[in-house]
Amino acid sequence: MSRFRKLAALAAGCALLAVNAPAADAASGSATTTPIKHFIYLMQGARSFDDYFGSYPGADGFPAGECQKVGSGSGCVRPHSLDGQSAGLAGIDGPLIAHEVDGGRMDGFVSAFAQQDRSGQTAMGYYNGAELPTDWAAAGQYVLFDQFYSDDEFGTTANRADWVAAADPDGNRVPTGGYDELPTIFDRLQAAGVSWKFYVQDYNPKNTGLAAGKNADDQAARVPLLDYARFLDDPELRGHIEDLSQYYADLADGTLPAVAYVASSGEDEQSAHSIAAGQRLIQTMVNQLMVSRYWDSSALLWSYDQSGGWFDQEAPPKTAAGTLGLRVPAVLVSAYAKQGSIDATLSDPESALRFIEQNWGLAPLTARDADANSLTGAFDFAAAPRPARLLPGPATASAIATVAAADPRTGKAVALYAVLVAGCVVLLAVAAAATLRRNRSLAEPAGRS
């Protein structure tokens, strides 16, 4: 290498290092009562617990002999795997869910559809680890909640309002003029000087609830802050709502806030087609957190906002603050999360609010979060933080065909080699021995003479 090239390489190397040196971790919040300094909560679309984890070993899954009657006749539909099927449920509304729940008897999941002259077979379908590699792997390594309920039986708007405010004053509709003064957890955080952000996948700042009207399917339904005048009008508050890409940038730059809520969009797993994409989204979010500097001081929870018409065996429980919705999947990942634990504590999105309030010393928003069980029981803060173990996602490429050493087929191949090598050794030894004998016999007369 010439002197010039060496110097150029040195300069280039130094430049590479200088440009990409790690940034200092930004101060992200005030003191906490636990080692969790960053809490992230991703809300996905509509799925019931049994739809995703009904067949999960050890969880409170399908009861033996479960079979939902089709109608007044004798036929019934058992839970069945949706392996490889692109199955979805359309036309789900409040009355249909109420028919499914049937006053807590949970026996109308097929008949509700039959009453509308539709097949309810699909509602009894479920997925397993092959379709849900990320959810199932996370459940196996961290904490799966099998008594986690949505706040309302039906409605994205209602459930998402409860998600941030522990209240849905107008049910599944946004009050005229927005939620106005309904306090949210972000108001509490803002007042306490704790950093926070609301990340929105494919965020469109122009699409707000107050601007778009009452379309429950639009971005504002998924992001309740966009239904608040103050979060839209106050640049300081509005600046906290950012595109999901900023989450990854914050991880890289060391600017992850103390509390972050995330609303997905096309990858919310609500449709059959988006399940793989949703699993990949969760995988990416979790894995990126794991490889960042924040792993040892963070927790990431994801849950699903409602059942979406899918079967679940558990009747919505009654609490002091009212009746909850149906059971939904929820998984917690953290360096402090109990390993491979199934948490049977009665939980709901307010449990996350309760944890945030306890961790950062905030006042509860309503009776719902004040009475909710916190997530604290899912952690083991006495133990040292566990090293990260990244989650798998849906396969994107065919794996190399490998044959294990312990595979009997490998054993046969190795035995064949051994036999033939031994044969070679014998042949070489026989040739050498014969020559040696011959030479000895030739040498003997000479020796005698």
Place this chain on the structure above:
Amino acid sequence: MTPSTRANWVLRIAEPETHAPVVTTRTAFTRSAAGRLLPPSAVLALAAYLRFRQLTAVGFNSDEAVYTGSAQALAGHRALESMFPIFRAHPILVQLIIAQALRISDTDWSARAVTAGFGVLAVWLTYLLGARLYGRAAGLAAAGLLAVMPYHVLVSRQVLLDGPMTCFGVLSLYCVVRAVDDAPRRWIAAAGAALGLAALSKETAVVLAGGLFVFGVVAATGRLRPRHLPIGLGVFLVVFSAYPLGVKLAGASSTGQNFLLWQLLRRANHPLWFYFTTLPSAIGPAVLLLAALALITQRSRLGWRERLLVCWTVVPALFFTFWPVKGYQYLLPVAPALTVLAAVPIARLWNTRHGVLPRRLERLPLSRGVRGALLPVAAPLLALGVMATLFVPTWQQTSPSTSTAFLAGTGGLPGGRAAGQWIAGHIPEGAQLLGGGPSIANVLEYYGDHPVGALSVSTDPRDRNPVYHPVPNPDLAVRAGEYQYLVWDSFTAARTPYFAAELRRLVDRYHGVAVYTGTVPVSTAIGAAPVPVIIIYEVHP
């Protein structure tokens, strides 16, 4: 063995000869036990020293990582099994032997010691071959040259299949020589077995069989007749059948077939004259000159010995010159034959030590005194001189390099082992990395226990090793969270600047943060300075 027996051995090889081989004249010292054992022992000690000296000063290169990875899989290392399939591209005899060594001690040294041991064994077999063909002085000179030859030392210090293949190849050559004058059926069967073992080490040894076949057909001599060849060929085929049968038994036929197709259809990786420009310095110009001298001086009287060695050398040289895929180490099996040829003039010179010059040199104007003083030391001086010309580059090349680049097959990948070990200790389980090329990917996978993709792996099946996975859309793959780390390395940057630039673009686009920088010290105008050779970036989509 009694002295008279040894005399018989030396005499017998002259039986089928059209002209006398080098005649050995013996002194009291050479007849003594010390005289018989010390010189070859010294050569073997030198060979062992050079092959085992600072054996793990540098980490594995890409090929070594692949072969040791397969051996680790055979030894039961489950984490490496998916990254280094047992049945990949070559037969698995060497990997099986290395696997046993790794079971005893799971270190880089264990794996390299196996191939280095085969290297020393090859030197000993070369001594036997040379002694058998041209007498002990020739055997000693040939072994001495091979012991210090950069080509053989460098390759046999690495976990490559070519070292063991060469060792079995020399054994096969020795058996053929024995077949010429002694029990041809038994020895030709043994030659077939040895060649079979060479082919089970690496399938390219089939080309060596071609060389022996050419010799057998055109130059069979002594007791060896063309009718004996089918015996050796049959044994060879039976032994070699373990390769395809093993693959079939293991249910990995498609992998083998894909690799064969790729090898047959892939583009040339080096120019036609690659070996003629690369190998002379590695084998040693003096060795080549002496070998040529041996052939030229006997051009009108070439015997079966020279024909055998020429067939052994020329057939593979021609084959791999025209074969599109070339590797630095592919022609290693010809090295022992070349040293035996190169030893012939040295042995002839040794036989003049009592002042008796060959007839054609009688007219040289040398006084009796000069003859008396010069001739006894001429051969040792020549041998040691040639060895010195080989020893110096060997010493330099086996010392840890400060270069940031290398030719595949010649040494370790700069900084690869340290980076891999850092990955193993610092990167979360399940994380995936994306590097510039498969060379760095293999090394990091081996030491890091994490899958590493490679940008430069072609999406066209004809242009890529079938065991590598392409990354058709790296941008999407990073954005989708498939890779959490990107790896820049100086080796790939020097070989494929395009992919280094592409990697740099991904680093910039996805908020790359350097989390590891591996450097090597390089001398500059301002003194020794660390130059980055491997940088690992954490990326976020």
